[in-house]
Amino acid sequence: MASESSPLLAAPPAADQRDRARRDELKGYVFMAASALGFAANTACVKALALADMPALQIVLARSIGQLALGLAGCAWYRASPLGPPDKRAWLALRGAAGALGNALFFYAITVMALGDATVVFFTSPVFSAL
Numbered sequence: 001m002a003s004e005s006s007p008l009l010a011a012p013p014a015a016d017q018r019d020r021a022r023r024d025e026l027k028g029y030v031f032m033a034a035s036a037l038g039f040a041a042n043t044a045c046v047k048a049l050a051l052a053d054m055p056a057l058q059i060v061l062a063r064s065i066g067q068l069a070l071g072l073a074g075c076a077w078y079r080a081s082p083l084g085p086p087d088k089r090a091w092l093a094l095r096g097a098a099g100a101l102g103n104a105l106f107f108y109a110i111t112v113m114a115l116g117d118a119t120v121v122f123f124t125s126p127v128f129s130a131l
Helices: 015-051 056-078 086-112 115-130
Strands: none
């Protein structure tokens, strides 16, 4: 509760808090750059495999197997159920099916379109979802 003797403005953060905030901000920038690099590498690998006459659904299968292995390892690490909470399993299955369909269609677009065009189409989908 404020009184006549309490300051109107909070005290500025200590130097160690500012340093920590800067480190956290830098860490966020590094993670964003790594994410962008990973996405670019993913699409380049899909395009290279497509040029080697590998079907899009086989590429999706290989990626899904790797994603499943990493997901199960993460669930084991955090001791979480890979199926999620029992009351949300139907929604999680629907989300997984939608994600798999979206991934398959994106990989198919990469195989039949120019890489830049397929990426632009993929990233404009949230705009159409918002409308």
